[in-house]
Amino acid sequence: MIPNAPEIGKLLFIICFWICAIFLPVWLVSWAVGVLLPMLLEQGSPSMAMTATAETLRALTPIISVMVFIPINAMFMVLYERRALALFTVRLGPNRVGPDGLLQTAADAVKLLFKEDITPRGADAFMFTLAPIIFFAPSIFGALPLLAAITNNHSLYQITNLPTGIFYILAAASLPVVALVMAGWSSNNKYSLVGGLRAAAQAISYEIPLVLSLVTVCLMAGSLDVVKIAQQQDGGILNWNIAGGGALRGLDKAIQTKLGVETTPLITPQQSSDPTETPVAAPTTFEEVIHQYYPFEFLSYISAGVLIFCSFILLGLYLTGACAEINRIPFDLPEAESELVSGYNTEYSGIKFAIFFLAEFTNLFIVSSIATVMFLGGGDNPIPQWLLNKMPLEPIQKSLGAILSPFINGLHLIDPDTFWAAFWVIFKVYTFVFIAILIRGTLPRFRIDQLMDFGWKRLVPLSLIAFLVVVFARVLVVCHG
């Protein structure tokens, strides 16, 4: 049937192996720093200094886990990209270093570290060194608020939960362009300079649709806080922002009522907005719930449909803008090989080049995780609760719980909720990464003026229209926020 089934199997094996290789160390390190060491320090009656150290360690957990995560993840993503592209282009891909090429990128990383670090003559050495750092730093601290969102606000990562979460991430994402211009200018190379200028023009044009699409999602959610946005979307695929930003939540609740599933009590919006009003009796039938969430009958149904359509458009806008933001094909003009040799990083070698490389792949991961949190419900299970309850999962859960209870209760090594959240986040994020690779394997590159045309004449008006439509359609349906 499928001619390259063995290759697909190998790719899947590589993915599974590397995901374990990424998240096992991250998990162990964050557990050691955030749980085990403070626990040891605070045994008995700890002194002031001991407690302070323990608290510092706990506070540092997010950043340490991100630091562990980024290099290993970039290694995996490079291999993943190369193998997946090989699949799309009837090749084999790297398959010599380690079993099935598992260690190819590790070898590449070592090679890059030992390469000579060259600063070209006539370059502004200080800026030349500063550029990769400025390019890389935002991807570390931009990832921090996402940690709280994707671990369902786990107590270790709570400290990174900012009230202005998504705005903070966007501010961090706008910084790398400075580094690109800096790298382009300081390299003392004409190709680099043109690459840097292109990067600036492109990033500024595509930031508008990107930000507008996220702002629209924030408007749907009524919050800038990523944790809050992620928590709103709990309870299956019908609650996710991709399904109209909660436009189908009423349907979900109605089905729950019909099936008689005991879930969280229904909070009616009338109640919450005006506490003085007498509480309305909780609706008990399917029709009642539907009426409560879709008060204008037919008009509400239409606007729910419009909202769903809009949210798909928003996701498309976001992915397009994000592709341009992180310079991926078809928007990889700042480093277009066939025109500008390698654009802004032409003159970089060794560790500096490795940092650029690392940051690019980390940015791809971050962009995908923003999409996951904002559109696909973060760490939420796609199966609705009422369907999940019908599945015979209880014995499995019980036996698993029995095995894991010493780890959970004694050492706090595993938190089942966080584990499942992490599982779904990983699945969704790498699906987005897969889509990005697929796009890279299919499309040619834009030309710079066409890119600008597309950005300003198509995406910006489209995002504004989507914004307006969402503003009006939301009035007719009871949604998130």
Place this chain on the structure above:
Amino acid sequence: MVSDTTSRPLKTDEMIINMGPQHPATHGVLRMVLTLDGEIVTHAEAVIGHLHRAQEWQGQNRTWFQYQALIDRVDYLSGMFTSWALARSAEVLDGCEVPERAEFLRVIVSEMNRITSHLLWLGTYLIDLGAMFGFPFYPFREREKLLDLFEEIAGQRMMFNYIRIGGVQRDPKPDWFTRLRAFTKEFPDRVDEYEAIVTENPIFLKRTKGIGILPLELAMDYGVTGPSLRASGNNLDLRKTKPYSIYPKLEFKVHTLDKPEGGDTWDRYILRIRELRESTEIIKQCLDMIPEGPIMNKKQIAGMRVKAGEGFSAVESPRGTLGCYIISDGSDKPFRFRWRNPSFCNLAVVGEMLVGSPIADIMAIFGSVDVILPDVDR
């Protein structure tokens, strides 16, 4: 008022960029001196000679037999045609007849070579347009099958030395013909596959439509030949206009695009795609018509001699008219060689086509003319 302030142009510096010889996209070692106003090319000059190997001089210092083996390297993507041009002009001079089976074999392998050359062009052209990893490898999949067939008859994948003066080197086994027939059967579907990805791809259309227009006048002035000329509206194809070998016996169409303003890069692309299909048809016909018989009419020995005199002949290579002019003094070494290489003339016109286009289009235009640098420099 507005026109007052803006009619005075802002003083900007022109930037001179050396594109190549080590640029990743210049197909070998071409150096382009570009004068840029912002990203717009105001002047372009191709500097050639980085790959000059004195092929003509080498020919004059080697025996006929030796030079036959060397000449494939002039245009390494379509070696059959250079061999053929040399063989034909020597045969014209020598007056030796080529057996009919050999002529059929020559047409078959040449058309196969035309397909491999166009396939490689297709792959690299898409790389030029920035489809870095995706599509280019599909053409290579089919090209690989043809190269395997070449390897079987010539012992080499690219430097064949198969077409010799007086005939061809080896008669393929019957199995070879069956495999080739199977290939011709499946290949049109594969071309459909390429077209499904590329031809109507919106980004591809945006990048190629209306770009690098080559007016017919300009093309004729510069002596452009091959698909680039035919895309601009002239139907010059030596297989039809000055038929040689067994081409008069075959039924095929010479594709031209009749556009008054001249062909753009997309036209050159679609023309080559059509030539892929046409070549497949030619191979099919040849496979049906090929007679039994001898394949070589001249003894292939180290001291092979060609009668004294002057001879010229030309063949239609994937890049255009490939001519070979030779003077022989009757010894075992040729006295004078002169090649008329299509890439040389096709490259000359690129400088004119580039003016006024942005940097990004340089490769789109340059790639679409299909220039092979060793063919330019010889």
Place this chain on the structure above:
Amino acid sequence: MDQYMILKDYVSSADAETALFYVIAILAISLSVGVISDRNIIRSGFILIGVFGAISGLFLMLQAQFLALAQVMIYAVGITLVVVIALMLTNPRSEREAVITEGDEFSQETGAVQFIQRLQQGTPAFVAVFSFFTIYLAIRSESWTPVTEKVSTDNVKVLGEALTTVYSLPFEFASVLLLAALIGAIMLAKAEKRQPAIESAED
């Protein structure tokens, strides 16, 4: 979040806050001195981004998270644009190699012209010193009373409400101003683009 009691106490103590303020203030001032003293216009552009980064740090210390992030987001990108424009309008190479000659620049001119030229040269310094003293005096003469009420953590909401209710008119004025600037820029760019067509028609 009572698990971070000691850390929180320390970070929000007056000593730490004052120390942090001085660090950021000194950083901002020294970077802004760097902006005006660097001969290379591109590099001073990049240093300017550092200045605004430090100022956004000050905003953060004043609990104005949203404002600080807006500062980073808008100024980082905005100044990159300024740098790009500077790159387009100057020739970095010649700038780097330019020899700065001072001294007998004015010797050829007559006394009066010399005086005016010197005056022109001194004007920016005069304006800078004058405005510094004005602002300094204005700040000193005002009596500042420290705010004792707690600042709302959700200051995005406060900002949004303020912009749409109390300050809606100034906000709209600012928007109109920006729109006018945008249209003006488009007009200028458009007129320039039509120019080659006219030229070729004349040819």
